[in-house]
Amino acid sequence: MIETMGEKPPRRIITLLTDFGSRDPYVSSMKGVILSIAPETLVVDITHDVEPFNVLQAAFILYQASRWFPAGTIHVVVVDPGVGSERRALAIKTGRCTLIGPDNGVLMPVADHFGVVEVREIRKKFFECTSYTFHGRDIFAPAAASLAAGMEFRDLGPLVSDPKKLDFGRVKWIHGGLEARILHVDRFGNLITNISSDLYEKIASKRKIRIVVKGVAHVLKPARSYFEGKEKELLLLPGSGGFIEISLNKESAARFLGIRPGDTFVLKFGSSF
């Protein structure tokens, strides 16, 4: 992927994103494997606190974080409810980065964003020892490290033409409003929706914006930053990650509204309710 003549190639970056948590030996075992194969690699944690088996949350976090890393970064995701089953292990070369993970859709929003160049199935017997329960250590980490150490992408395994799809869903315009989805709730309780920030001006210009959750409507105040809200006042913000957010000043909007990642909601405009 990186061609150099006579001079040292730049240090490769491998990021890790899992639902392994921080107590178990799983993440450090993966790091040990990577450093054994490619000693000069820089390993960066994205997070290991994805809700167990929550593929959508992992896809969202990868989508948000990956764009800020240098071109050529290798992102490894292990959120893998089907480990040991027949689901394939994938490597996806995109226009900007390389993605490694299970074929459950978790890599696809980033792959689609940067543009898929090539998808390959990583050979089952890729690494010396392969368990049935820890492909992070035995397949995904060695594959990423082998790429970092100079292996050709095509040598990972055969081409794949039908990776499993996943996207963040589409905003549905309805009479007097729209229907959308919560992608993520952050530590501060901010709700990140799947509504593009490009729509912020259009929505913020509406008269009387309300969010309807479980049949109850709450007024939203358009704002630019979190501190603009008064106590118990819900804000509608353009968000820093390209999606519209809903927040409550120094409190959790998620708890206040009783809403969770994956839930849908309705925005209503004007007096049509």
Place this chain on the structure above:
Amino acid sequence: MIETMGEKPPRRIITLLTDFGSRDPYVSSMKGVILSIAPETLVVDITHDVEPFNVLQAAFILYQASRWFPAGTIHVVVVDPGVGSERRALAIKTGRCTLIGPDNGVLMPVADHFGVVEVREIRKKFFECTSYTFHGRDIFAPAAASLAAGMEFRDLGPLVSDPKKLDFGRVKWIHGGLEARILHVDRFGNLITNISSDLYEKIASKRKIRIVVKGVAHVLKPARSYFEGKEKELLLLPGSGGFIEISLNKESAARFLGIRPGDTFVLKFGSSF
């Protein structure tokens, strides 16, 4: 900041201290930005588990950790209740390290400890894209990385003469005792006070030392290490971080006393109570 002739300068260290937690893409986005601007930087996490918006706790943790890093380290703090408001973004050059963070006092105990050389306001439009809600990624990380990559400190922005102050408060000697403050409760429930360990001998030599919390007095036994206490016996220790600590053998002194960071308490000596 570092001058070299013909040879490679030492690898710069940037530390990160935030209240972002470990699940969201915020910390890794900052790391991606830093590595994009200054690829050879070593990024070290101090913590991301500061209680949301707790500026005093962040200031304390930075104060404790920063002294152990090599000279020239750049410390970035993002505990920032006022993000997007008119609060300034600061860079402070001290006698030992460089500090980057919001102008809410969080940097000041360390700055005062090492001695302030120069304070600058980081230009609002420092980085290509600047959100209203994520200055960690859009201002603080790029400023730190730019310094690591060789930018001159004076090019960050204009001089500042009045950074917001913050200190750990002073111990008040009162009749037969003193009044002080809890700065931090650690994972083990040890209480770290704002009383300098230099006063340990003076206090430990008193006859009958008691801590008074919410009107209830508890005897403290002077000790050197945590293991010296019997069950339910509160210890008074010189502490490893320069402050006197109060601990309970293998239990949480904080829970036992019902006391929290920021709370004040009284130490009483002798029988005058």
Place this chain on the structure above:
Amino acid sequence: MIETMGEKPPRRIITLLTDFGSRDPYVSSMKGVILSIAPETLVVDITHDVEPFNVLQAAFILYQASRWFPAGTIHVVVVDPGVGSERRALAIKTGRCTLIGPDNGVLMPVADHFGVVEVREIRKKFFECTSYTFHGRDIFAPAAASLAAGMEFRDLGPLVSDPKKLDFGRVKWIHGGLEARILHVDRFGNLITNISSDLYEKIASKRKIRIVVKGVAHVLKPARSYFEGKEKELLLLPGSGGFIEISLNKESAARFLGIRPGDTFVLKFGSSF
């Protein structure tokens, strides 16, 4: 330890495994000390979320993670209920890696696995400033960093012939079954036992396998991967870390059975119950 002529030695890796948690300044202070003494070292976290003072858990996690790191890695463990007491600080050179930590047995399963070459007591006054309460920062980190920077192992301190022992216990074959122990419960609630995976085939071939916990017997189904179980069906797996595991499909087997690390249990075979 590493001899080179004229060329740069490989970057040394120091891993850290503690019960310090992620909020306090303790871990980052250790990293600052290491980077001050040996600036080129790569520091890798194994975990800092060991249950406070749980020496067995720390020993298990080190045992699992350490085998995946390159030869020459220095592993530092600070799970140390006896800090400040007369317990010794040890450095153990093994056939593969170097271990640094308190003399409470936490290093021994790994040391025994790789083979002990030499054990030394680290001098009490090893580093410039030594507190009574934070040997991680004042003794263990400086010792590891000094080795990484080229200090000879023998210069750490005097030889030790009687390090405190610790092992994971032996499986006891009883009439119609065996008695064993839970070493660890992972984030997913999988139970890792002290039964070697080498015994998997022998056990899995038995007719009707049951686990008996608190007098109640539950059927176990032999399986290769977690996904094979139906709802509420307990699986018996060979495990990825060399030990037999007991798991419940997408739920916590630990919560289901009410069992914790350190607990013993009985496996019964056939109808002999």
